[in-house]
Amino acid sequence: MRTRIFGCALVPGVENEPNIPFVQNAEVQVDGNLIAYAGTAENAPPFEAEQQIDASGCICMPGLVNLHTHTPMTFLRSAGADLMLSDWLNQVIFKLEAQWNRGLIRTATDLGCMEMLRFGTTSFCDMYMYTDSIVKAVRDNGMRALIGHGVVDTDGSCKDLEEGVELAKNWNRTCNDRIRVSIAPHAEYTSTPALMKAAARAAIDMDIPFHTHVSETKAEHEGCIRRRRMTPLKYLQSCGALDAKVIAAHCVWFSDEDIDLAAKYGITVVHNPVSNLKLASGVAPIAKMLGRGCSVALGTDSVASNDNLNLWEEIKLMPLLQKGTTLDPTVIPPAQVLAAATSVGAKAMGHENLGLLKEGYIADLILLNIRTPHMTPHVHPESNLIYALQGSDVTLTMVDGKVLFRDGEYTTIDAQTVLRDAEEGAAGMYKRFRAMNA
Numbered sequence: 001m002r003t004r005i006f007g008c009a010l011v012p013g014v015e016n017e018p019n020i021p022f023v024q025n026a027e028v029q030v031d032g033n034l035i036a037y038a039g040t041a042e043n044a045p046p047f048e049a050e051q052q053i054d055a056s057g058c059i060c061m062p063g064l065v066n067l068h069t070h071t072p073m074t075f076l077r078s079a080g081a082d083l084m085l086s087d088w089l090n091q092v093i094f095k096l097e098a099q100w101n102r103g104l105i106r107t108a109t110d111l112g113c114m115e116m117l118r119f120g121t122t123s124f125c126d127m128y129m130y131t132d133s134i135v136k137a138v139r140d141n142g143m144r145a146l147i148g149h150g151v152v153d154t155d156g157s158c159k160d161l162e163e164g165v166e167l168a169k170n171w172n173r174t175c176n177d178r179i180r181v182s183i184a185p186h187a188e189y190t191s192t193p194a195l196m197k198a199a200a201r202a203a204i205d206m207d208i209p210f211h212t213h214v215s216e217t218k219a220e221h222e223g224c225i226r227r228r229r230m231t232p233l234k235y236l237q238s239c240g241a242l243d244a245k246v247i248a249a250h251c252v253w254f255s256d257e258d259i260d261l262a263a264k265y266g267i268t269v270v271h272n273p274v275s276n277l278k279l280a281s282g283v284a285p286i287a288k289m290l291g292r293g294c295s296v297a298l299g300t301d302s303v304a305s306n307d308n309l310n311l312w313e314e315i316k317l318m319p320l321l322q323k324g325t326t327l328d329p330t331v332i333p334p335a336q337v338l339a340a341a342t343s344v345g346a347k348a349m350g351h352e353n354l355g356l357l358k359e360g361y362i363a364d365l366i367l368l369n370i371r372t373p374h375m376t377p378h379v380h381p382e383s384n385l386i387y388a389l390q391g392s393d394v395t396l397t398m399v400d401g402k403v404l405f406r407d408g409e410y411t412t413i414d415a416q417t418v419l420r421d422a423e424e425g426a427a428g429m430y431k432r433f434r435a436m437n438a
């Protein structure tokens, strides 16, 4: 399929640029799953296309990358509100999660993908259970994902890890490379040194990312220091994990030494500000990390602690929280926020030509309607994009050259069926959960 998008403004994306570039009266040409041209309409080469998209009044930009989530947890939306992390997990989340089966996970994944697509997320990095159902959902719904089987090990048997490795063998780089697989040990406090070492070795040997939770809460960070006489990140280093391509979610309680270690090893830190605030985990020192050369991407975490998958909320909160805690309004410029929401995550997922709109890059893109009261006037486009835009302004989402969402409609997902099945499936889970607690 060849697609020509015309009449829009273009944000080609950013990596290390100080400002977000805007190209007025632009055209984007998509040939198969790749960008053939993205620039001014004036300089566009002739292009025969089966699909013509009039995008006047819109911005065309790279799709968002949600680098840390647990997609099927959509059924647990708003569960256990206002509890501390340990109570939230033990009293509510784990008991609900005991109800899962393959069919429920499939519906819950499709529901999460619907939500991400309508808010402009084209790629996500996931860690959860029943991953065979998750990959099949992504295979069919057309999104791009890096999926890891969440591995826990409390008895040293490392049984979960075998499942994670199996998933990678069966699914890594499948579906035209839309699906990639990571090795995903849940966290320091849910695993043994034997597991961490084996997981690190597996990720390095298979040359796939190593995705884990690090220093999310003060209790976890200090507990690790008590248990192992070192911080969680130092512990990962001692297990050989930092030699893998590490995606480290949260990092709220990083010490200065941890920050330098993260920069030295080229770890990608995933900042999940909404989840960290909702669970009262704290505010990660993101400005300091960026200042010392760390890579920082954005994630929603699961809807159980968010309570949605709208990454535009993280986009706005990331600079606001750092301004508020450092008292420096210049501390994180808009370009750095946009990179965290797009190109940095794309690289961490292992894609070299993803996260920007330029020739030869993968055609994962979105259209944003800016003919709205809250985006008018458009004289400060960078600030408008980061602080004023709403997730609901996304009108079109394309992944791998294929339109998956447009004007409220999905092209690969039967939305009404998923919404109905999700409502019924979640009701059944809560019914059993209440019976358990009665």
Ligand SMILES: [Zn+2]
Residues within 6 Å of the ligand: 068, 069, 070, 213, 249, 301, 302
């Ligand atoms: Zn998480």
